[in-house]
Amino acid sequence: MGLLLDILSTxxxxxxxxxxxxxxFGVMKIVNFAHGAIITLGCYASLVVTQLGLNPWLALxxxxxxxxxxxxxxxxxxxxxxxxxxxxxxxATWGLGIVIGQLITMAFGREVQFVDSPLQGAADIxxxxxxxxxxxxxxxxxxxxxxxxxxxxxxxxxxxxxxVIMNExxxxxxxxxxxxxxxxxxxxxxxxxxxxxxxxxxxxxxxPNMGLPWLVSAFMLVMVAGHSIGALLLTCVLYGACQVLxxxxxxPILGGVTIAVLAALTLRLRPQGFAHD
Numbered sequence: 029m030g031l032l033l034d035i036l037s038t039x040x041x042x043x044x045x046x047x048x049x050x051x052x053f054g055v056m057k058i059v060n061f062a063h064g065a066i067i068t069l070g071c072y073a074s075l076v077v078t079q080l081g082l083n084p085w086l087a088l089x090x091x092x093x094x095x096x097x098x099x100x101x102x103x104x105x106x107x108x109x110x111x112x113x114x115x116x117x118x119x120a121t122w123g124l125g126i127v128i129g130q131l132i133t134m135a136f137g138r139e140v141q142f143v144d145s146p147l148q149g150a151a152d153i154x155x156x157x158x159x160x161x162x163x164x165x166x167x168x169x170x171x172x173x174x175x176x177x178x179x180x181x182x183x184x185x186x187x188x189x190x191x192v193i194m195n196e197x198x199x200x201x202x203x204x205x206x207x208x209x210x211x212x213x214x215x216x217x218x219x220x221x222x223x224x225x226x227x228x229x230x231x232x233x234x235x236p237n238m239g240l241p242w243l244v245s246a247f248m249l250v251m252v253a254g255h256s257i258g259a260l261l262l263t264c265v266l267y268g269a270c271q272v273l274x275x276x277x278x279x280p281i282l283g284g285v286t287i288a289v290l291a292a293l294t295l296r297l298r299p300q301g302f303a304h305d
Contacts, residue, residue: 099218
């Protein structure tokens with residue numbers, strides 16, 4: 029039971045961290061390499077809440093607001109002029125990630141710090157004691173999946189977003205303002221990235237570079253899943269399970285590179301990944 033819970037909670041964390049990056053990639057066809065820095069921004073939003081002595085649950089809306097505001101500013105000032113130059117946009121977001129990391133270091137220092145967890149202790153699951161907070165992440169990921177699925181499939185915004193993804197020129201011809209869709213999408217993706225940072229922070233320490241390892245895993249998962257939220261969930265479960273199994277039965281070091289290796293093999297054998305039209 030403990031191993032199963034490890035697999036489910038790991039898959040939940042991967043999905044939470046990757047969802048924001050997938051939203052941006054699906055609409056804008058740009059991999060936001062500042063995503064790791066945005067995750068770190070959410071982590072430090074949690075740290076500020078802890079330092080102020082506030083309820084730890086307030087870290088979630090604080091991180092979401094900080095990430096969304098940052099994403100909207102970045103989209104308008106940096107990314108928007110580079111829509112037709114995707115390589116330049118990728119380089120710009122990479123540089124932006126470095127800048128955000130340096131600003132965080134200047135504000136908070138390089139030392140490792142910790143935040144308060146909103147859920148303490150362990151819960152008993154069929155006779156197995158397991159971290160209550162890690163258990164919380166499983167329904168949190170499912171809720172996020174349900175919300176994003178409803179947003180993309182059952183709302184007017186979702187219909188317009190899918191139109192932009194499938195054929196932007198035709199969408200423009202139908203009167204859909206692609207620039208507004210991109211603006212909102214980038215802000216939403218950045219907000220989800222910061223929210224992910226706040227959600228994973230209670231399970232680790234906080235430092236200015238903590239988002240980088242998550243960026244690597246998220247990038248690989250997005251390349252395999254494409255723009256499908258369902259494919260992303262499936263990929264996170266499969267790859268998360270492999271990562272846990274390799275870490276437990278082979279080596280934690282090899283477990284750390286499992287996702288990258290599996291993604292490379294998957295894209296070699298199936299270039300379109302798990303996404304479906």
